[in-house]
Amino acid sequence: MTISPISATEIRFIKLGQAGCWEAECIQSGTLQLGFESPYHEASLAGNWDVVFDFWKSQRTSERAAATAKDDVRQIRTFYEAPSTTLWITFFNRRLYWCFAEAEVIELEDKTRIRHAIGGWSCLDLKGRPLEIANIDGRVTTVQGYRGTICEINREMQLYTVNKINGIVGKDVANTISNLGLLRQSVRELVQGLHWKDFELLADLILTRTGWQRVSQLGGTVKDVDLELLAPVTGRRAYVQVKSQANMDTLMESISTFNGMAGYDDFFFLVHTASSVVQQFRSDDFRINVIGPDRISELVIDAGLTNWLIQRRS
Template structure:
């Protein structure tokens, strides 16, 4: 895990019109890059913003509002300190960095600041910062039509927390509540009658999109389900055990390996600590017990059904 970041400010930057400089800046050059081509690089370095404003006011044909926005963005690029967090969006991921103070003029008139280290697309624990996992208020910043902008304080705070893998108090409370629910669901599952447990398993797979082809066998301790995933057409053999042991699991895996018509094997049990910690080497063998099983029951929306059965 990398060290937590503590920026003094946060800025969004668009790397070129329609993302022209995204790939080169992020994957190769390791820079933040600004357009706004003008002959006033030296004036910008010297902080002569009156001269810069005069130039852009003429270029914008006297439009003061647009000029003010232009100069603000240029000034941010030149003056934001090395402690400012810069971020952008590229390839449906959020990328962030800190930039060195020196501003360098390129031959095409654009300006660059070298990144300290390199652009990052993960949090400090290595988790990907994919757009679909981000707060929509942050993702929408990517729709900004200009080049550089500040973000609302609560959005900036969220971004820093997200990078630092820190939960807001509200989110942490929800996470803790979900953990308590999972523990409670696990206890309810362990106390189920074998017949109800078989039905729960059937409902869980049904809500996950599986279609049942047949019930192969039924006793007081086990039921074997023949299922198919409609989209992939992968066929699954499911064995349900009220009380599972590593010995019974091993035997079931041997039976599965003798049936080439099946692509996946699921071993479901509500009691058996050793089974809950079993790790299969094969990707198509799935052991669901304990917390993992409780999690799936919650995801399938079967908590109320479970409570009703145990009431």
């Protein structure tokens, strides 16, 4: 089933309650809730904003009462008048949630007001991927620090936000992803041309740069063990086998050897040229890690070893 992409006439961030106290309830019930409790719900529905302004000005005691009341009314008016084509966003449990809302504003007994989200809130893009805060442009997520209730998203970020929800990446990101794919392929080819001793050294560099500490000599004296590693934080010990080439028989023999050895918590099997069945192998045992050519090329780039590899092959 094809899901049509969304579009929006405007985007608004809403803070669901003071310090987010209504977030869980609103997201579960599929509502947007506004505080600013007052006896002027009917006046707001009628668009009599002067009356609403006068009330909130009377509630403010600072020298900036008029300016503060003006901002109060701006937020209340947005809640009442924003069309159903407005995209609403909020943040909860480290994810961005989004929805469109029905136009009707309903007053509750406690004088707060709600609008119903059309189809409820969602924290997924239209391709089904979670909208994690860690993967969203900071110019969008900074609205979490807004001290009021409702604000407009930075205009230059509105297209980005819609594209993010639609699961569309910008042209610059798409170009970078394409270039990165080409780089990974080039790195893979360079790795596969390494002498076995150089590949063993590369395996050592990859693992130590990702947090492991080597506690044995490269290609040490322990039979079947090319590297012995220690995770200093957890104290877990690992042994590593490094192969230029391997088939399934080689891999299964290595796993059998690991299962028969005492003193090791994890096993790494690194190979740069292998049959597809080896490359696709995934063990149900979380201790067993088979790292094939595709993953090795990614690790080389992530660990900053591309220049080392180029120099080794030059």
